Amino acid sequence: MISREEVRHVARLARLHLTDDEAERMREQLDAILAYIDKLRELDVEGVEPTAHAVPLVNVMRDDALAPCLPQEQALANAPDRADEFFRVPRIIED
Amino acid sequence: MVATVEPTGLTMHELTARYRRGEIAPTEATEAYFARIAERDPQVAAYLTLTREQALAAARAADARYRAGAPRGPLDGVPIAYKDVLCTEGIVTTCGSKILERFVPPYDATVVARLGAAGAVMLGKTNMDEFAMGSSTEHSAFRPTRNPWDLERVPGGSSGGSAAAVGAELAAAALGTDTGGSVRQPAAFCGVVGLKPTYGRISRYGLIAFASSLDHIGPLTRDVRDCALLLHAIAGVDPHDSTSVDEPVPDYPAMLEGGVRGLTLGVPREYFGSGLDPEVEAAVRAAIARLADLGAAIEEVSLPNTDYGLAVYYIVAPAEASSNLARYDGVKYGLRAPGGKDLIDMESRTRAAGFGAEVKRRIMLGTYALSAGYYDAYYGRAQKVRTLVRRDFEAAFARVDLLVAPTTPTAAFKHGDKADPLAMYLNDVFTVGGDLAGLPAMSVRCGFTAAGLPIGLQLMARPFDEARLLRAAHAYEQSTDWLARRPTLA
Amino acid sequence: MSTTTYETVIGLEVHAQLATVSKMFCGCPTTFGAGPNTQTCPVCLGMPGTLPVINRRAIELAVRTALAFECRVNPSCRFARKHYYYPDMPKNFQISQYEEPLAEDGGLEIDLPGGASRRIGIQRLHLEEDVGKLVHEGTLETAHASLVDYNRSGMPLMETVSRPDLRSPEEAATYLRAFRAVLVHLGVCDGNMEEGSLRCDANVSLRPRGARELGTKVEIKNLNSFRNVQRALEFEVERQARALDAGERIVQETRLWDADRGYTRPMRSKESAHDYRYFPEPDLVPLVLDPAFVAERRAELPELPRARRERFVDAYRLPAYDAAILTQSKALADYYEAAVRESGNTKAVSNWIMSELLREIGSDDERAITTCPVTPAHLGQLVKLIDDGTISGKIAKGVFEGMLRSGDAPGAIVAREGLTQVADTGALERVIDEVLAGNPKPLDDWKKGKTAAAQALFGLVMKATAGKANPAIVKRLLEAKLPKI
Numbered sequence A: 001m002i003s004r005e006e007v008r009h010v011a012r013l014a015r016l017h018l019t020d021d022e023a024e025r026m027r028e029q030l031d032a033i034l035a036y037i038d039k040l041r042e043l044d045v046e047g048v049e050p051t052a053h054a055v056p057l058v059n060v061m062r063d064d065a066l067a068p069c070l071p072q073e074q075a076l077a078n079a080p081d082r083a084d085e086f087f088r089v090p091r092i093i094e095d
Numbered sequence B: 001m002v003a004t005v006e007p008t009g010l011t012m013h014e015l016t017a018r019y020r021r022g023e024i025a026p027t028e029a030t031e032a033y034f035a036r037i038a039e040r041d042p043q044v045a046a047y048l049t050l051t052r053e054q055a056l057a058a059a060r061a062a063d064a065r066y067r068a069g070a071p072r073g074p075l076d077g078v079p080i081a082y083k084d085v086l087c088t089e090g091i092v093t094t095c096g097s098k099i100l101e102r103f104v105p106p107y108d109a110t111v112v113a114r115l116g117a118a119g120a121v122m123l124g125k126t127n128m129d130e131f132a133m134g135s136s137t138e139h140s141a142f143r144p145t146r147n148p149w150d151l152e153r154v155p156g157g158s159s160g161g162s163a164a165a166v167g168a169e170l171a172a173a174a175l176g177t178d179t180g181g182s183v184r185q186p187a188a189f190c191g192v193v194g195l196k197p198t199y200g201r202i203s204r205y206g207l208i209a210f211a212s213s214l215d216h217i218g219p220l221t222r223d224v225r226d227c228a229l230l231l232h233a234i235a236g237v238d239p240h241d242s243t244s245v246d247e248p249v250p251d252y253p254a255m256l257e258g259g260v261r262g263l264t265l266g267v268p269r270e271y272f273g274s275g276l277d278p279e280v281e282a283a284v285r286a287a288i289a290r291l292a293d294l295g296a297a298i299e300e301v302s303l304p305n306t307d308y309g310l311a312v313y314y315i316v317a318p319a320e321a322s323s324n325l326a327r328y329d330g331v332k333y334g335l336r337a338p339g340g341k342d343l344i345d346m347e348s349r350t351r352a353a354g355f356g357a358e359v360k361r362r363i364m365l366g367t368y369a370l371s372a373g374y375y376d377a378y379y380g381r382a383q384k385v386r387t388l389v390r391r392d393f394e395a396a397f398a399r400v401d402l403l404v405a406p407t408t409p410t411a412a413f414k415h416g417d418k419a420d421p422l423a424m425y426l427n428d429v430f431t432v433g434g435d436l437a438g439l440p441a442m443s444v445r446c447g448f449t450a451a452g453l454p455i456g457l458q459l460m461a462r463p464f465d466e467a468r469l470l471r472a473a474h475a476y477e478q479s480t481d482w483l484a485r486r487p488t489l490a
Numbered sequence C: 001m002s003t004t005t006y007e008t009v010i011g012l013e014v015h016a017q018l019a020t021v022s023k024m025f026c027g028c029p030t031t032f033g034a035g036p037n038t039q040t041c042p043v044c045l046g047m048p049g050t051l052p053v054i055n056r057r058a059i060e061l062a063v064r065t066a067l068a069f070e071c072r073v074n075p076s077c078r079f080a081r082k083h084y085y086y087p088d089m090p091k092n093f094q095i096s097q098y099e100e101p102l103a104e105d106g107g108l109e110i111d112l113p114g115g116a117s118r119r120i121g122i123q124r125l126h127l128e129e130d131v132g133k134l135v136h137e138g139t140l141e142t143a144h145a146s147l148v149d150y151n152r153s154g155m156p157l158m159e160t161v162s163r164p165d166l167r168s169p170e171e172a173a174t175y176l177r178a179f180r181a182v183l184v185h186l187g188v189c190d191g192n193m194e195e196g197s198l199r200c201d202a203n204v205s206l207r208p209r210g211a212r213e214l215g216t217k218v219e220i221k222n223l224n225s226f227r228n229v230q231r232a233l234e235f236e237v238e239r240q241a242r243a244l245d246a247g248e249r250i251v252q253e254t255r256l257w258d259a260d261r262g263y264t265r266p267m268r269s270k271e272s273a274h275d276y277r278y279f280p281e282p283d284l285v286p287l288v289l290d291p292a293f294v295a296e297r298r299a300e301l302p303e304l305p306r307a308r309r310e311r312f313v314d315a316y317r318l319p320a321y322d323a324a325i326l327t328q329s330k331a332l333a334d335y336y337e338a339a340v341r342e343s344g345n346t347k348a349v350s351n352w353i354m355s356e357l358l359r360e361i362g363s364d365d366e367r368a369i370t371t372c373p374v375t376p377a378h379l380g381q382l383v384k385l386i387d388d389g390t391i392s393g394k395i396a397k398g399v400f401e402g403m404l405r406s407g408d409a410p411g412a413i414v415a416r417e418g419l420t421q422v423a424d425t426g427a428l429e430r431v432i433d434e435v436l437a438g439n440p441k442p443l444d445d446w447k448k449g450k451t452a453a454a455q456a457l458f459g460l461v462m463k464a465t466a467g468k469a470n471p472a473i474v475k476r477l478l479e480a481k482l483p484k485i
């Protein structure tokens, strides 16, 4: 069972602002989903290799060659806030 | 010259045949589509964005090529639609989310670039569940899309806009994406052909990521031939996608004939258990009988971990999503919520305001599954069970050439019917396996319910065996007249 | 001082920017100093739908380095996502390596005072992408807003973590110098600390002498010059010692070195959540480095600083001291060997480099050495001119100044300014006669037996020849002439 505190902690990690009601509803829904997912515990996966990719590939690399950059204006075109040629963010207070 | 039939009623290959005979020009077909969209899309709501200017410019260029007797190929001048999860240079790409409502990519997805080079004409961007998370397109941040066969019902999802656009004849064909069934399930609900090829068969570059190891791009078309044409145009390795596979691309359209004689089709026991709607089961069983009549050998097989597959999916997909969606923070692009008193406050408010409930749920679930102390119990274990799911399919394909099964447990459900998240998730039980194992799988129309809703037959094949998959689907399609029935949009 | 009752335990974490043309996962350039946000693309801006592709060159350079540090190159490695929110990181995760790094378990031999040396263990070496640059309006504390430049986002970084084998701030600085010298010799990193090509963090803890278990460690960030590494660590060691003496407990924390104010202060770390939620990067596939690939990298390995230093002692008969300085950087060692090829006088060239050249240029300032107006060939020629008596050592110093200013060959300067020594005895006899005639005073003194007067006369003759006279010959002639007067 996932606790209210865990929901708060995870919301902080995920940078999601939740009201108390939202947090509680979220807790209930996550509980239901996790309860369903817990069926995975029935299985014995001792010594089973995990699958990260369905298609096994290795050593995909590119040559060390230049490709065109975005023009500065295009790089900044979608910025919600900017100061001249920089992206601008509100003051940083470490958490 | 005047077209004898409404161009919007034609498949791609029928339309281009008329282009080549000079009976109709790409601009005329394009105009016809925009006219039909203006008339019908207010009901269906398949499109989020229309790109009329670009479309007509592309169509005029195609006109000239046909006039000069030098079309670029079988897709030149074909009006198609893209799910709004695919980036289009200079055209807003929202992913069905408020957080990207005003995002204009400075690049094209590889598939969009390839179809553009093939002469295809983009009509617009189609509606979807936000970040492709959903099975009904009710989770679009903008509006729900309606099923062309019954406007009270959902078109399926997350590629509901693309499936509805093709089903309602608002596009000759469309591209969608499939992470847990998001091409095949809406294809089944809207009665169109939907293919999810092998993982790595089509480049994901420019596909806005939901779950990187599960995301697949796939065609939604009127018939199997169109599906083969579209797949042939977009398949192949891409230097911008390290997970795309350098496998030769067969000439799929040329390999459609030959039928199913000599093929062994496996029927997975677990796909016919409780929860399968009797009407759907009857239609699928009938389709399997038809394939037997056509000369295929039928054999029952077992995929014992089918139910676990869904649980695996609901760990792996949210975990990868929680990571892929971390970048939407109001700093570089997209929405920034006002009034943030500092950076963290701004980011938290932006994500709270920009994401819908389902997306938040999955971000929370995925973050939790990856967080300290839970990784092994959830993500780690899920990736191991994923191996067991893959082995089920390997064992089955050691005995049979293809699998045949229902695409979905039921036909299209009503809007609001699946309010409970888990109930919605269970809708994917027959489709997630193909995504977890990265196998090619498709859905074709195999009948209708008494209420007149289309039913989907799912076929699955070995990795990179799309040619055989399409051949069997084509043989079945040719042996029925299901395609004769068209939605009335009444 | 109280620190004597504690043993200092230090481990260094060095981030080196690899000398590639393009970034780690995209084709943007790695050049330094471009205008803000002019060297970015959808990939390194973390735009939706974009995907990384590994730069093969970065892998090659990292493997070469791993071999130089005698690390075990893992047969298979993979990239992982490291998650934390910070606006200099476009995706809010960093593509790094976690459980399967590129290489592990190596070491680097460093010199200790008094000629001894010790191997410092290297725990792991892995690759990752750099983040962008934040500019704060004011300081981080007072800023109303911060500005982001993503040019540096996605630069290829090689992180090398040492074992806690360093026992003093001096050793830490020595390790970093030796480490840098190896990277530069390998050509995998330009080693430029001012431009951030080489960055260093340290883990410091104290424990009572003789104790086995480690004390609580403190991480210190922002140690971006050799001097700062030593200063910061000295400060921190002292700070912890005082705290322990006062019976306080050391808090495990990250502290920032403030070079201007000369102290470390707690930094509420951007990683304070410390739940990175690592998982394998699904957009990249594993690397399986086959033996042939690794063998090719081994074949690329040049002579390393230590081996070269020993060769300098054996082959050039140099004192260990000279050899150590001359091999502090590849550029300087190359310079020395080129100059020796020209002149053949191994010790003289070494002296000139250490006394004159290094007065102008730092021994590890590759750029300055390679672009120095005095080419190694010219320095060799200068030494030759002295050895064959064309100019005196004193004159040579002046010629060297000229070479620095003009970049001309010493021969040209000597000719232009007519600095060739006068060795012609006839000419010199005439000069001596004039000096004796024109200076009766010192001559009288000499006659009165004041031998020191000979020295004065010698000086006057040299003066008369503007120092060009061959001093040995002048001495001989004077000693021959005076008794006859």
Ligand SMILES: [Mg+2]
Residues within 6 Å of the ligand: C096, C128, C159
């Ligand atoms: Mg690091």
Ligand SMILES: [Zn+2]
Residues within 6 Å of the ligand: C023, C026, C027, C028, C039, C040, C041, C042, C043, C044, C045, C154
């Ligand atoms: Zn870039």
